[in-house]
Amino acid sequence: MAPGIAGIILASGMSARFGTSNKLLAKVGGIPVIQRTVQAYVDSGLDPLVVVIGHESDEIGRLLRTVSVRCVQNPEYRMGQSRALVRGIEALPVETEAAVIGVGDQPFLQAAAIRALVARFELGRPLLVAPRYAGHVGNPILFDRRLFPELRAVQGDQGGRPVVLRHHAAIAWIEIDDDRAGRDIDTAEDLAEANRESL
Numbered sequence: 443m444a445p446g447i448a449g450i451i452l453a454s455g456m457s458a459r460f461g462t463s464n465k466l467l468a469k470v471g472g473i474p475v476i477q478r479t480v481q482a483y484v485d486s487g488l489d490p491l492v493v494v495i496g497h498e499s500d501e502i503g504r505l506l507r508t509v510s511v512r513c514v515q516n517p518e519y520r521m522g523q524s525r526a527l528v529r530g531i532e533a534l535p536v537e538t539e540a541a542v543i544g545v546g547d548q549p550f551l552q553a554a555a556i557r558a559l560v561a562r563f564e565l566g567r568p569l570l571v572a573p574r575y576a577g578h579v580g581n582p583i584l585f586d587r588r589l590f591p592e593l594r595a596v597q598g599d600q601g602g603r604p605v606v607l608r609h610h611a612a613i614a615w616i617e618i619d620d621d622r623a624g625r626d627i628d629t630a631e632d633l634a635e636a637n638r639e640s641l
Contacts, residue, residue: 446537446538447488447489447539447541447563447584448488448489448490448491448492448535448538448540448541449483449490449491449541449543449544449582450494450527450530450531450533450541450543451479451480451483451492451494451544451545452494452523452527452543452545453502453546454494454495454497454499455496455523456519456520459628460633464497464498464501465627466502466547467498467501468627470627470633470637470640471549471637471640473549474505475546475547475627476546477505478549478550478551479544479545479546479547479549479551480493480511480546482548482551482556483542483544484509484510484553486556486557487553487557488560490512492511492513492514492530492534493511493513493546494514494526494530494533495515495516496515496516496517496518496519496526514529514533516529521599522599522600524597524601527543527593527596527601528594528596531590531593531594532594534590538587539586539587540584540586541584541587542556542560542583542584543581543582543583543584543585543593543601543602544582544583545581545582545626547627548580548582548623548624548625549627549636550623550636550639551623551624552623555616556582558616558618559572559573559582559584560584562584562616563584563586568612568614569585569586569588570583570584570586570609570613570614571615571616572606573615573617573618573624574616574617574618575620575621575623576618576619576620576621576624577621578621578624580623580624580626581626583602583606585602585605592605592608
């Protein structure tokens with residue numbers, strides 16, 4: 443893995459669409475969603491790796507104690523995903539060249555997809571590198587450090603989407619055949635389907 447490329451996992455939200463429980467703590471194949479997702483980032487070799495936590499942070503932090511990540515608290519998690527994004531960017535070392543930014547609810551994400559983002563970035567240093575999973579755009583997305591000021595300025599319940607849309611013409615795309623890798627867990631139905639597919 444190239445030096446200076448960090449990872450940020452946004453994992454502080456309240457799982458509003460999931461119901462009364464936290465989707466990140468729900469299990470797919472017997473393993474909590476957040477653990478499965480974070481392991482892909484760990485296995486990819488990104489360094490440093492920041493996980494932004496907020497809602498039920500004690501429990502999520504406990505699940506991640508055995509892996510090499512830095513958990514960063516987002517006390518403003520009720521204000522939407524942008525607050526987690528800002529906390530993650532602010533936690534990066536000043537020498538960071540780029541960051542792979544994703545969400546904590548992609549239980550089928552593989553390290554190979556993250557490595558592919560980095561490999562494409564190393565070919566010419568585009569502003570953004572984004573994946574298409576069997577033709578569908580998804581997370582995570584790699585952002586060059588030149589975009590960090592814009593990421594810090596995002597407001598509301600959104601992550602880097604406004605920045606991606608603003609620079610859409612500059613995106614370098616990678617194609618990933620496995621559409622499962624790009625899926626996230628938003629609802630109880632999503633979780634049930636993921637568990638059926640993990641058998």
